[in-house]
Amino acid sequence: MDLKTILFLLSDLVLIVSGYLYGWKFLRKRNYLLGLEWWIVGFSASNLFVFGLTGTKLCYNVSMFLDAFSRAFGFPVIAVVGTMVITHRYRPSALTDIVIFVLSFAGAGVLMYVDAVQAAKPWFYLLMFAVFAVYLVYLAVRLLRVGERRNAMNLLVILATSLTIAVMDDFYRLPGDDADKTLFFTIAMAVWAYSICGYYYAYCALERAETPPPLSRKR
Numbered sequence: 001m002d003l004k005t006i007l008f009l010l011s012d013l014v015l016i017v018s019g020y021l022y023g024w025k026f027l028r029k030r031n032y033l034l035g036l037e038w039w040i041v042g043f044s045a046s047n048l049f050v051f052g053l054t055g056t057k058l059c060y061n062v063s064m065f066l067d068a069f070s071r072a073f074g075f076p077v078i079a080v081v082g083t084m085v086i087t088h089r090y091r092p093s094a095l096t097d098i099v100i101f102v103l104s105f106a107g108a109g110v111l112m113y114v115d116a117v118q119a120a121k122p123w124f125y126l127l128m129f130a131v132f133a134v135y136l137v138y139l140a141v142r143l144l145r146v147g148e149r150r151n152a153m154n155l156l157v158i159l160a161t162s163l164t165i166a167v168m169d170d171f172y173r174l175p176g177d178d179a180d181k182t183l184f185f186t187i188a189m190a191v192w193a194y195s196i197c198g199y200y201y202a203y204c205a206l207e208r209a210e211t212p213p214p215l216s217r218k219r
Contacts, residue, residue, distance in 0.1 A: 008182050009052050011189040015045040018193040022200040026082075032097050033082030034203070037074045038196055040066055045189065060180075068111050071125050071166070073104035076132040079199070083135070086207045087142065122170035129166045133159055143202060146209035151202040158195045165191050 019042025027035035044066035047059040078100060084090040092100070111121055136159045143152035165188045168174070177183040 004182055004186075005052065008186045009049060011186045011193075012045050012049045012052060015189040015193040016042050016049060018042070018197050019045060022196055025200060026203075029207075031082055031085060032094075033078050033092070033100065036101070037070065037078045037082070038200075040074060041070055041192065041196060044070070048185070048189075065108060065112055069104060069108035071169075072111055072128050073107055076128040076135075077104060080132065080135050083139070083203060086203065086210050087139070125170060126166060129163065133163065139202060139206065143206055143209075146206070148202075148205045148209060151198075151205040154198045155202050158198050161191045162195055 019038050019040075023035045023038030023042060025035075026032075026038060029035075044063045047063040047066070050056055051060040051063065081090075081092060081100065111117060111124070117124075136155050140152040140155040140159075143149075143155065168184060169188070173181075174183050
């Protein structure tokens, strides 16, 4: 096993742990949209890890389908709606959660397997990331207003690095990278792991700031 593959697997492993760990943390907060989306990222990374070890094409295809799901709907739709529980006091019903996931999976299927949309797919991904980017800026402003400067700056770093990865994924090939984009995915998975970790702590910081303190008891 060469150094490039070892670094790929290590980066993937970090993403797997981050996805499952912080997904579980969100589920413990009863935020099922964010928790399950983070687990989907972890499951996608798990399939890519198996592909990196064995070359199993099915695992690669599963990972790419879930990647399309997260890029097109997981972050710009599911993560945004899931975060609205602290920004807008909106907690969707279980039925709404199910409908959002079903429609998102259907949309990912169209993006992956309908030939008519393939030419426009990279631009659609970029448009949906722009939607998510606007929300990240909004969250950063909210955090600054409550004195959480470090978490606000961290979200802006997440925005900048994730935008770079989003553009590279469809519009730029790294020099010397192979057909499976091993070098790109090594960098991208490290960025995604950092993003889902940083997003969780920004969420917690805003949650603390937006939760009213308990009323003191009169003696």
